Amino acid sequence: MSNPITEQATSHLVRINESGLDLQVHYNDVGQGDEVVVMLHGSGPGATGWANFQRNIEPLVAKGFRVILLDCPGWGRSDSIVNPGSRSDLNASALKGLLDVLQLDKVHIIGNSMGAHSAVAFALRYPDQVGKLVLMGGGTGGPSQFVPMPTEGIKLIGALYRNPTIDNLRKMMSVFVYDASSMTDELFQQRLDNMLARREHLENFVRSSEANPRQFPDYGHRLHEINASTLVIWGRDDRFVPMDVGLRLIWGIRNAEFHVFNQCGHWAQWEHAERFNQLVGEFLSLP
Numbered sequence: 001m002s003n004p005i006t007e008q009a010t011s012h013l014v015r016i017n018e019s020g021l022d023l024q025v026h027y028n029d030v031g032q033g034d035e036v037v038v039m040l041h042g043s044g045p046g047a048t049g050w051a052n053f054q055r056n057i058e059p060l061v062a063k064g065f066r067v068i069l070l071d072c073p074g075w076g077r078s079d080s081i082v083n084p085g086s087r088s089d090l091n092a093s094a095l096k097g098l099l100d101v102l103q104l105d106k107v108h109i110i111g112n113s114m115g116a117h118s119a120v121a122f123a124l125r126y127p128d129q130v131g132k133l134v135l136m137g138g139g140t141g142g143p144s145q146f147v148p149m150p151t152e153g154i155k156l157i158g159a160l161y162r163n164p165t166i167d168n169l170r171k172m173m174s175v176f177v178y179d180a181s182s183m184t185d186e187l188f189q190q191r192l193d194n195m196l197a198r199r200e201h202l203e204n205f206v207r208s209s210e211a212n213p214r215q216f217p218d219y220g221h222r223l224h225e226i227n228a229s230t231l232v233i234w235g236r237d238d239r240f241v242p243m244d245v246g247l248r249l250i251w252g253i254r255n256a257e258f259h260v261f262n263q264c265g266h267w268a269q270w271e272h273a274e275r276f277n278q279l280v281g282e283f284l285s286l287p
Contacts, residue, residue, distance in 0.1 A: 005030055005058055007050045013077065016097030025094055026077035028069040029102075031061035035131070036107040037284065038068045038095065040115030041075065042137070042266075043087075044176075045161050045202055046195035048076035052112055055273035056280070063281050068107070070098055072118070074208075080200045083208040087215035088141065091118035092125055099129065108284055110134040112269060113241065117141055117216045123226050124219065133230040134280055137241045137266050139249045140223065141216040144242040153240030153266060158209070161202050164195050175239040177265040223252025230256040231283045235264030235271065 003009075010028040028050055037060055041052035049069025050057075060067050071078040072091045083090050095118070099107065108131040111119035116138035123130045143149045150158075156172040169192055174180050195202060208215060230253045234246040243260065250256040259279060261272045269276045 005061065007054075011077075014098065014101050016094060016101060018097030018100065019093040021073070021090070021093050021097060023073060023079040023081065023094075025073065025079070025098060026071040027098060029066070030057055030069075031064075031066040033061075033064040033066040035064070035284075036066045036068060036104055038070060038099075038107045038109050040070060040091065040095070040109065040111040040118050041072065042113030042115055043075075043205075044113075044157060044172075045164060045205070046191045048194070051191075051194070052115075053110075053269060056110075056269050056277055059277040059281060060284075063285060065108075065284065068098070068102070068104075070095060072114070074201050074204055076198075080198065080204050081208075082204045082211065083215065084211040086121070086217050087114065087208070088117040088121035088217060088219075089125070091115075092122040095122055096126060096129075105129060106131050108132045108134070110136075110269075110280065111138070112136045113138040113266065114216065117219075120219050120223070120226070123228055124222055127225075127227065130228045132284055133226070133228050134233065134283065135230060135249060136233045136268050137235070137238055138216070138245075139232070140218055140220045140245060140252070141214075142218040142220045142245060142248055144244050146244055147242040151240055151242065153238075157240070161206050161209075164192065164202055166192055169195075175265070177267050177271055178235065178237045178263045179271075220248055220252060223249065224254065226253045227255065228253075229286075231280065232256055232258045233268050233276070233279070234258070234260050235266060235268050236260050236262050237264060238266045240266040
């Protein structure tokens with residue numbers, strides 16, 4: 001029997017230099033496949049690549065992929081940063097810097113929420129390094145046409161950054177997923193501990209938002225430039241980024257398809273992990 005895949009055993013720190021960035025980032029590196037899948041996490045306080053995608057790593061490795069999970073600058077064990085510009089482009093630069101260090105020429109990218117915005121930014125800047133894209137709960141940075149902005153979820157995530165308490169975490173998670181009943185006290189406490197372990201991440205995110213409220217610019221007018229085969233996945237009940245935002249992606253990206261999960265919030269890869277893993281595995285394995 002092979003040894004179980006663990007966060008600690010796959011953890012690495014590296015210094016990157018790209019587009020004015022000079023900082024240390026943390027990543028996990030799992031599997032030995034020739035094709036590489038990069039997973040980019042969302043912007044929730046305490047988020048990391050491993051925490052966001054821990055239910056999805058082993059199925060991709062079992063299909064023969066090498067999986068890279070990047071902690072974006074300002075999250076996890078990566079260096080903290082105050083960002084007055086585009087967070088999407090900042091993360092795209094961080095990913096480019098990591099790929100250069102690892103000497104990886106082309107990767108598939110799976111992005112959730114902020115990670116989807118960052119994946120789109122990367123695809124626009126470095127199109128030759130993108131294989132396929134999987135985008136969930138983000139990508140354009142544009143507004144919903146039907147739901148008042150900022151959405152209920154975005155307001156709650158802002159409150160949690162400014163006042164990181166267990167009560168505010170529970171309030172956010174109650175709308176983050178469709179059914180929060182499976183969220184245990186232990187899970188909530190673990191996430192809160194992760195947040196408070198790096199208070200500078202929280203404080204710098206707030207400073208960044210004050211310096212530039214539009215951390216994730218709208219790339220809707222440039223989506224037609226993306227030629228990569230793209231799978232867009234959304235939760236019908238997403239209260240952070242409404243489903244019509246996902247429709248903008250498939251209107252703009254010429255080679256895109258759309259899958260909607262019923263009874264699903266903003267975390268499709270967690271809430272419907274088994275079906276998500278099957279869907280994504282098949283999509284990435286297609287020639």
